[in-house]
Amino acid sequence: MGDKAGTKKRIEELGKMLLKEIKAGNNPFMDIPIRALSNVAFNPKSRIIEMGDAKSKRYFFNIAHIRKFVQTVTAAAIARELLAVDKHLSLRQVFYRMRRTIPGTNIDMVDEQTESNEAVEDMELLSDSSRELLHINANKNGSAAGKIIIKDKGDLIDWSKLGSGGWAIPSNTEDIEFKKVDAKFVIYMEKAAMWERLHEDKVWDKLDCIIIASQGQATRGIRRLLQRMNTELKLPVYILTDFDPWGWYIYSVLKFGSIALAYESKRLAIPNAKFLGLTAEDIKKYGLERQKIKFTERDASRLKQMVDYDWFKDNKDWQKQFKMMQQYGGKIELDALVTKGISFVSEKYLPEKIKNKDWID
Amino acid sequence: MGDKAGTKKRIEELGKMLLKEIKAGNNPFMDIPIRALSNVAFNPKSRIIEMGDAKSKRYFFNIAHIRKFVQTVTAAAIARELLAVDKHLSLRQVFYRMRRTIPGTNIDMVDEQTESNEAVEDMELLSDSSRELLHINANKNGSAAGKIIIKDKGDLIDWSKLGSGGWAIPSNTEDIEFKKVDAKFVIYMEKAAMWERLHEDKVWDKLDCIIIASQGQATRGIRRLLQRMNTELKLPVYILTDFDPWGWYIYSVLKFGSIALAYESKRLAIPNAKFLGLTAEDIKKYGLERQKIKFTERDASRLKQMVDYDWFKDNKDWQKQFKMMQQYGGKIELDALVTKGISFVSEKYLPEKIKNKDWID
Numbered sequence: 001m002g003d004k005a006g007t008k009k010r011i012e013e014l015g016k017m018l019l020k021e022i023k024a025g026n027n028p029f030m031d032i033p034i035r036a037l038s039n040v041a042f043n044p045k046s047r048i049i050e051m052g053d054a055k056s057k058r059y060f061f062n063i064a065h066i067r068k069f070v071q072t073v074t075a076a077a078i079a080r081e082l083l084a085v086d087k088h089l090s091l092r093q094v095f096y097r098m099r100r101t102i103p104g105t106n107i108d109m110v111d112e113q114t115e116s117n118e119a120v121e122d123m124e125l126l127s128d129s130s131r132e133l134l135h136i137n138a139n140k141n142g143s144a145a146g147k148i149i150i151k152d153k154g155d156l157i158d159w160s161k162l163g164s165g166g167w168a169i170p171s172n173t174e175d176i177e178f179k180k181v182d183a184k185f186v187i188y189m190e191k192a193a194m195w196e197r198l199h200e201d202k203v204w205d206k207l208d209c210i211i212i213a214s215q216g217q218a219t220r221g222i223r224r225l226l227q228r229m230n231t232e233l234k235l236p237v238y239i240l241t242d243f244d245p246w247g248w249y250i251y252s253v254l255k256f257g258s259i260a261l262a263y264e265s266k267r268l269a270i271p272n273a274k275f276l277g278l279t280a281e282d283i284k285k286y287g288l289e290r291q292k293i294k295f296t297e298r299d300a301s302r303l304k305q306m307v308d309y310d311w312f313k314d315n316k317d318w319q320k321q322f323k324m325m326q327q328y329g330g331k332i333e334l335d336a337l338v339t340k341g342i343s344f345v346s347e348k349y350l351p352e353k354i355k356n357k358d359w360i361d
Numbered sequence: 362m363g364d365k366a367g368t369k370k371r372i373e374e375l376g377k378m379l380l381k382e383i384k385a386g387n388n389p390f391m392d393i394p395i396r397a398l399s400n401v402a403f404n405p406k407s408r409i410i411e412m413g414d415a416k417s418k419r420y421f422f423n424i425a426h427i428r429k430f431v432q433t434v435t436a437a438a439i440a441r442e443l444l445a446v447d448k449h450l451s452l453r454q455v456f457y458r459m460r461r462t463i464p465g466t467n468i469d470m471v472d473e474q475t476e477s478n479e480a481v482e483d484m485e486l487l488s489d490s491s492r493e494l495l496h497i498n499a500n501k502n503g504s505a506a507g508k509i510i511i512k513d514k515g516d517l518i519d520w521s522k523l524g525s526g527g528w529a530i531p532s533n534t535e536d537i538e539f540k541k542v543d544a545k546f547v548i549y550m551e552k553a554a555m556w557e558r559l560h561e562d563k564v565w566d567k568l569d570c571i572i573i574a575s576q577g578q579a580t581r582g583i584r585r586l587l588q589r590m591n592t593e594l595k596l597p598v599y600i601l602t603d604f605d606p607w608g609w610y611i612y613s614v615l616k617f618g619s620i621a622l623a624y625e626s627k628r629l630a631i632p633n634a635k636f637l638g639l640t641a642e643d644i645k646k647y648g649l650e651r652q653k654i655k656f657t658e659r660d661a662s663r664l665k666q667m668v669d670y671d672w673f674k675d676n677k678d679w680q681k682q683f684k685m686m687q688q689y690g691g692k693i694e695l696d697a698l699v700t701k702g703i704s705f706v707s708e709k710y711l712p713e714k715i716k717n718k719d720w721i722d
Binding site for chain 2: 018088090139140150151155161166335338343
């Protein structure tokens, strides 16, 4: 989707195109790709959730379009400013940067953050650049450790020498350079407490890998980082979650992308990521039957939705898991492995799973 | 509250004391400090929220006590095991470690995590040690950067050379050693996005300081770290939050402690922390009037509660702020400072506030 120079160029091209229309006395317009469900689908070839080609025209001289038109142009101006001064803002900060009274009127450019968010999303599509390339940051969360040395903002950072805390993953991981890689794979987990358990046991040292966690759903910064490690470094990415429809959905988003961010799947999804978390077979194998957390109605209906997703529909391995979970009627947390030993997860579960290639695709 | 050796000794003393009672044919008991509101109060001298001296006896041969008695002893055994093998577990993991069927019965040691949590809290009091000293970790969250070099788990970590991400703060900050300190103060902020804004502007380099953020309420690890920097390094701690009753409560907890964790105030509270966030005066001074977010009913009632807190009751500066906020009927976010310029917060707001000692105590 292009580098920084490309992003800047495409923003400027948009401006020039609009200027040309204005000078020619035409009604300036933008071709906005449609971000609705009707224009989103799972692509079985690329194995990611993608956006279609449908677009709609947004005109300046159109009472129904003008507000959004001006907001989108303002988002372009803010991105251009940020690129020029080489600084970043969060989505919330962009909202404030955009929020001003239009001179000579009582009208504010934006009233709610949803408006500036949508303008930013439109700009991502119009400039064929992620919001990170537009210097607009999402949430920051997560920790990393392992056998890799990166370069970021001029600093060389050795992820194997960062004490008990690890490296704090930034919201924007576009500019990280991979300098020296001794890791053979990456494990992403949904819980920081599990990360601390594995980190204390130096799993990344024993298994030659990298461990990354956030809390719950992975941030965009982490998703992009995992994808870059997968494509640029050719490292397998393993996803470690509970035996739980919500944990499995975290895997689903990491691997296939999501409907809400379908227009970013190409930059965020990891179609060859593998599931290394708890399976129905693991419950028996590791004697975890008694650690069941009974399904709530919400859990059960979440699982039911998963069964029907296009990207799981024809996947025999996953359909088998879904069925077994439905029969079991409950969830099991990875944390339950400590019933078998404080370091059971790092000394037995993970080495065994990886050695036996006991993952789900 | 004591070091690791002291913690181990006090756990063993508890065991010996119980054994002595058993051998003597007595009914073994423990003196448990009472963690109820009735035994918690603000101490105007120490300026923290503290626990009183009230205790209750918990007996083994007492049908109403036996379950909790056994759970507390099990928590002691788990802490002793963790100390012996020098490993840590999260509260959730302790729950699973404690959850087993008592031999010869159908009874599980614990059914819900609230039970194991309470057993851990009782052990914290009985052993006069924090849960971190018992090797039981709370949540992990947050990032740090600035002019300090620390040592942790054998690694020397320079917080000024960690790229855009910074150091990921661990859940447990007990064992961090401060090696070289060139910072003159610490700024804690409630939002990671503000941390990224300040970090990108290298505020810590320009103002010779350390910047730390989590997301919302500070973790125990961060609170303890801030307190240690304040007491051991004599660094002033400044709290940066929105003009918002919820942000102010974050300041309140950091400074005075909380009722729920009153038994930990001595190890977590920072009575001389200063408020460096937005005040009623700042709204005018920086022209932020139009950035108002109107109060919801919840906001208004939260503010009303603050007015009556013992630790704010006689504080004229804060009572003035509360009154002005009530009159204004709204909140203002720090992020709104970007309306004045992308780097206004780092180039103008913070340097000015600190130079003029424009904080609230």
